[in-house]
Amino acid sequence: KIHLTGEVTEDDIDQLYMIWKPVCQGCRINLKDSPNCFCGLVPPVNGHRKSGLWQKTSEIVTILGPDPADEFRCPNDSPAGLTNLGATCYANSILQCLYMNTTFRNGLFSLEPDILKQYPVLDQLSRLFSQLFFRNKAFIDSAPFIKTLDLDNEVQQDSHEFLTLLLSLLERCLLSSNIPKARTLVQD
Incomplete structure (x- = not known):
C-alpha cells in the first residue's frame, strides 16, 4: 500500500x-x-x-x-592412460612403466624400419609409445599391441611374469638390430 x-x-x-x-x-x-x-x-x-x-x-x-575436450589430457606433460580391454591392466601397467623409462623409449624409437617390419611386437610397441609421446589424448588404445601378443583380454595374468616374458621376447627381437645400443636395450 x-x-x-x-x-x-x-x-x-x-x-x-x-x-x-x-x-x-x-x-x-x-x-x-x-x-x-x-x-x-x-x-x-x-x-x-x-x-x-x-x-x-x-x-x-x-x-x-559428450565434450570432445574431455578426451584430451591436460596439461600435455601429464602421461596418457591406456584403455583397459577387460583384464589387461597388468599389461597396461607394465607398458606404462616401460614407456616412462626414457632410455628404453628412446632406444625403441631409434630402431631401423626394417627391424620394425620384421618383428610386429617391436612395431606395435613403438607405435604405442609414439602415440603416448605425440598425441594429446587422455587415453591411447592398447588393443593393437595386445592383439600382437595374442593375449586373452578376459584372463588376468601376473604382472611380473608378463614383464619377464615380454622382455625376453624383445631381447630376442632386438638382437637383429645393427644398432649396438638397440641390441642391448633390455640389458641396459
Whole structure:
C-alpha cells in the first residue's frame, strides 16, 4: 500500500518483499511465499533434478553428446592412460612403466624400419609409445599391441611374469638390430 502522501516507507518495502518472514530452517521444499527460503533451490549433496538447471545430464549435453575436450589430457606433460580391454591392466601397467623409462623409449624409437617390419611386437610397441609421446589424448588404445601378443583380454595374468616374458621376447627381437645400443636395450 502506498500512503496517501505518495511516500513509500520501510514498512511498505518489508510488506511488499515479505522480508518480515522468518529465515527458513530447512523445510526441504522451496516455500514460494518466502524470500528467505532457499531449500529447494540447490539439490542436496549427491542429489540432482529431473529437469532444469540442476538436472543430472543437461538437455544440451544429451543432444550434442559428450565434450570432445574431455578426451584430451591436460596439461600435455601429464602421461596418457591406456584403455583397459577387460583384464589387461597388468599389461597396461607394465607398458606404462616401460614407456616412462626414457632410455628404453628412446632406444625403441631409434630402431631401423626394417627391424620394425620384421618383428610386429617391436612395431606395435613403438607405435604405442609414439602415440603416448605425440598425441594429446587422455587415453591411447592398447588393443593393437595386445592383439600382437595374442593375449586373452578376459584372463588376468601376473604382472611380473608378463614383464619377464615380454622382455625376453624383445631381447630376442632386438638382437637383429645393427644398432649396438638397440641390441642391448633390455640389458641396459
